[in-house]
Amino acid sequence: RYVRQLQRLQLLFSPTAGDARGARQFVEEAALDFARQHPDVVLYISPRFGPAPLLLAEYLNGTVREELIANKTSEEIIQLATKLAGQSGLDIIRIRKPFHTDNPSVQGQWHPLTNKPSALTIRGPRLQPQ
Amino acid sequence: MDLTLRPAANFRFRGGVIAMAAAVTGLRRRAAAFLLSSAVRHQSSQSTSLQQGLVAKTSLTSPPWPEVKLPDPVEEAKYHAEVVQKVNKMIATGQYGRLFAVVHFASKQWKITGEDLIMMDNVLEAECGDRIRMEKVLLVGADDFTLIGRPLLGKDLVRVEATVIEKTESWPKFNMRFWKRHNYQRKKIIVNPQTVLRINTIEIFPCLS
Numbered sequence: 001r002y003v004r005q006l007q008r009l010q011l012l013f014s015p016t017a018g019d020a021r022g023a024r025q026f027v028e029e030a031a032l033d034f035a036r037q038h039p040d041v042v043l044y045i046s047p048r049f050g051p052a053p054l055l056l057a058e059y060l061n062g063t064v065r066e067e068l069i070a071n072k073t074s075e076e077i078i079q080l081a082t083k084l085a086g087q088s089g090l091d092i093i094r095i096r097k098p099f100h101t102d103n104p105s106v107q108g109q110w111h112p113l114t115n116k117p118s119a120l121t122i123r124g125p126r127l128q129p130q
Numbered sequence: 131m132d133l134t135l136r137p138a139a140n141f142r143f144r145g146g147v148i149a150m151a152a153a154v155t156g157l158r159r160r161a162a163a164f165l166l167s168s169a170v171r172h173q174s175s176q177s178t179s180l181q182q183g184l185v186a187k188t189s190l191t192s193p194p195w196p197e198v199k200l201p202d203p204v205e206e207a208k209y210h211a212e213v214v215q216k217v218n219k220m221i222a223t224g225q226y227g228r229l230f231a232v233v234h235f236a237s238k239q240w241k242i243t244g245e246d247l248i249m250m251d252n253v254l255e256a257e258c259g260d261r262i263r264m265e266k267v268l269l270v271g272a273d274d275f276t277l278i279g280r281p282l283l284g285k286d287l288v289r290v291e292a293t294v295i296e297k298t299e300s301w302p303k304f305n306m307r308f309w310k311r312h313n314y315q316r317k318k319i320i321v322n323p324q325t326v327l328r329i330n331t332i333e334i335f336p337c338l339s
Binding site (some may be wrong): 002004005083085086087088092093094095098099100101102103106107 | 229245259273
């Protein structure tokens, strides 16, 4: 019942630029393995004569993350790609609590009157002793 | 009053002076005799006061904490067995609603129910989408009963399953070191790998004893 949050990975690189060497090696060697290991991620490879090589990651909730892969070896790109594949599309900001529940209390939330005897059984100075 | 004439003095001064030993033993016997007589006197005084009425109740006659009467162990054992049988029957018939558990995981204790998220600041060796069974369950509870482990519950009693959802990195934290008037500052960005788990189910099986 696990759905991977990564929708597609777009690899934009230029076939001549020097800083896209790692990207080209990744495309030649490791792209097929990566695609087979992650069958639910679509991998687009588009060579273009543009600026620096980019790795675009789109997630199911619409967030798009761009990562520069200029001057990176193909192993680093593999690691980056696996990391992006494991992430979900939520933005990476400070999270206040490391847990989240929809049902925080099962036996009833504690309030100061739990585990105290009720007023009917207490004999006080004002209540009439029965 | 527990009075035992201790011949230990003899043993202690075995290699020593015998006259000393004799004197000490004599002293002890006399002291014991004195104590005996004082006890007798005390008992006699007690009996007379008992004949008269209760001993005077001061603030120090009884300890300040309330006196607790422990129940009979045989009765208690029967009661325990009854309760265990009842809880077992309840579990077997499935009369519990939501279950919560206290689980020790990643050096922290979490209180978890079904379908809730947990995040830890480390790397698990399971891939995204793997189902994980958590052992080290300390406590399991439902609406009417709780099962407390000492300190852990048995593996044949509870089953907690979770799935690895996400393996991300934390937000970039700044680690800065600065000494004033020394022209020293270092800035470092720390990014921790994190894992997000979702608790799928908590199940209990009726094998109490």
